Amino acid sequence: MDKTFDPKSIEARWCETWEKSGYYTPETVAQLRGADRATMPAYSIMIPPPNVTGTLHMGHAFQHTVMDALTRYHRMRGFDALWLPGTDHAGIATQMVVERQLAAQGIKRTDLGREKFLEKVWEWKEYSGNTITHQIRRMGNSVDWTRERFTMDAQCNAAVTEEFVRLFEDGLIYRGKRLVNWDPVLLTAISDLEVESKEENGKLWHFRYPLADGSGHLVVATTRPETMLGDTAVAVHPEDERYQHLIGKTVKLPLCDREIPVIGDDYVDREFGTGVVKITPAHDFNDYAMGQRHNLPIRNVFTPTAQINDEAPAAYRGLDRFEARKRVVEDLEKLGLLDAIKDHKLMVPRGDRTGVVVEPFLTDQWFVNMKGLAERALKSVKDGQMRFVPENWVNTYDQWLENIQDWCISRNLWWGHRIPAWYDEGGKHYVGRTEEEVRSQYQLDASVTLKQDEDSFDTWFSSALWPFSTLGWPTPTDDLKRWYPSSVLVTGFDIIFFWVARMAMMGLHFLDDVPFREVYITGLVRDSEGNKMSKSKGNVLDPLDLVDGIALEDLVKKRTTGLMQPQMAVKIEASTRRMFPTGIEPVGVDALRFTFMALASTGRDIRFDAARASGYRNFCNKIWNAARFVLMNVEGKDCGQDASLPATLSSADRWIASRLQKLETEVAGHFQNYRFDLLAQSLYQFIWNEYCDWYLELSKPALQQGDEAAQRAARRTLVRVLETVLRLLHPLMPFLTEEIWQQIAPLAGRGGPSIMLADYPQANPDKIDEAAEADIEWLKAFILGVRQIRGE
């Protein structure tokens, strides 16, 4: 063995061996372990499919480490363990990536047409998907590649069609003209969840609307002057003494040559602004609701790109909404109708992908009625069928489900699952799995022309099926029976609504059971200064750069190329040079994985600190050298494999064996509770502070001066404790443990093609020896005392 642990030389070799030998595939594992799958308990994890928009970041690597540790742990414990890999087509995000690439060549999506454009996206999907799978492989993740899925492959595609058709048949899907969040750049509806509202500085304009009977005017307050072109009423509080006598009268809408009524509605807040609100049902969710209550006309004055349309007075047509705002204010001022302009902070809704201000927009879309689905999902958690870890995330989950709105699932995008709905020439819609099915079901002969819906589904509409579409649903496959519900979902809190809740609803609806028994919510991985990692901030780390190391210049280059805002490059370069003055030194996969685990305390975000990883790289080296010491002392000698030969166990031997049992108990508890930080700490502490610092030292005299039986006992203990520790540690550090185990296991009377297939250590209470522990604790205290005196 080399004097220093060199991860690079062993990682690639084991990765390949494990995968090629089928150790990631449950059937093979069962066979090699000599077990009957029918009698093995099932354990399964479906990977949260990474988006094929780019490469994996630290957050993925962290979650994957958790999932792999859980999978390896259960596999070793004799579970029929499946970790199923896959990727997500990520409709909007991926389409945007490809559109941006084309834009760099001066090509627009519409220049290519739907089919050609989709070819380009598939090309990108191949490229990005391969990068991702390479990253997953390098980290030693034991996913079953033979079961790999993609959300738009044939199997998942069929599942999505089935989902839509069945929900439609169950009366839970409807098509309707409703006010939706409209992204005027993407030209598609988006769901409530895809809107990010942030407080921004704006203005509150006060305008005078003259009363039609000439008896004065009302002053309305608005943050969006341009929408006044679509006003169809003015509202006051019915009990507002200032205005209640005006209810029923009309005002002349300036600039528009229209009269609109003054209505009373207790939604109006008398304290806010002037206490008078202009009502634009087509361009505001509240106004829309009020319009419904009062039967107001809906006047849409915007085009899909948020320019003023022909419903508005000629002077404003074709203007962009912000330009129109300026003009409306100017024109009202000229007319002497501008009463005041006040600074005002308001929540501005922006599309999470484009960052542009989203418009409430009236369009025809497909919706899912969520109420009933949500109730079941709520109940499943209350009844304990599904458990959150840490528990407090239940509040987040409940709160959203209790206030759920219908889900707009159609997107005017090309990249995604095509909606299985067809329209006849009259615009009537028919839903079915195929056009043939629709024709036969509704008795439409060839004389009727049918056209499939041009839109596609919200990505999450397919992600919601992931726990079972991956297993073959709607076909009742063996896999589905075996591994649904899955054991645990490992994911971030940021997608509890987007994904967790929706999987719960769909799972319960279609399979009558929750999709996973436990939901382990991880924190977000942030940089060492606590900032969220993002490409635009230039603080992202590629997990493999920590594994293999990267020179400063390469890191700077990596972080500053392909930016959406190239002007950020200077700042990013400076901060990168400050944070990594000498680049990043390689730590290897095992150390990085161990770092993630050690940082994975529950309910907290993780500040990733490269120094911590270096510390655990040292830990790897410590283990490596402990193994070296053991091998040097036992190789070619009797290690007590033959139990009939005499072996005299010393207090130290019995002490370390006793401590080991306690470690095994602790480890099991920490796995059970998802306390990977404590798990890592227990292992670290035992190996370094007990086994290396004390036991190895205490064994030296016995090895050198003891009689034959004492030497044999010491060698046996050295080997067996190390061998056991390797198995305990394997789920966290797969490579290092495998490499050493191959040499140590035979000396401990064990062996096999891989440590992956060995049994996970279980505590044996018979080996707990309190007397020996007390002896050694006394000895330790004595030695420490002597050292202290010497130190002075």
Added chain:
RNA sequence: GGUCAGUUAGCUCAGUGGUAGAGCACCGCUUUCACACGGCGGGGGUCACAGGUUCAAGCCCUGUACUGACCACCA
């Protein structure tokens, strides 16, 4: 406006009633005998603040301050 976290050593974090902990960083000594990615020794915290419960409180209760996150239709 509502909700949920967090505030413990220079930094990152453990610690759910009984004499303050870890890693990293720091200081001193130490390179022949597994490992300098090492060994040995050491310094360092009135556990955000104020009350309360208790024989005993980082830990339980009440309140305050600050930080962060999420949800929400005040034009």
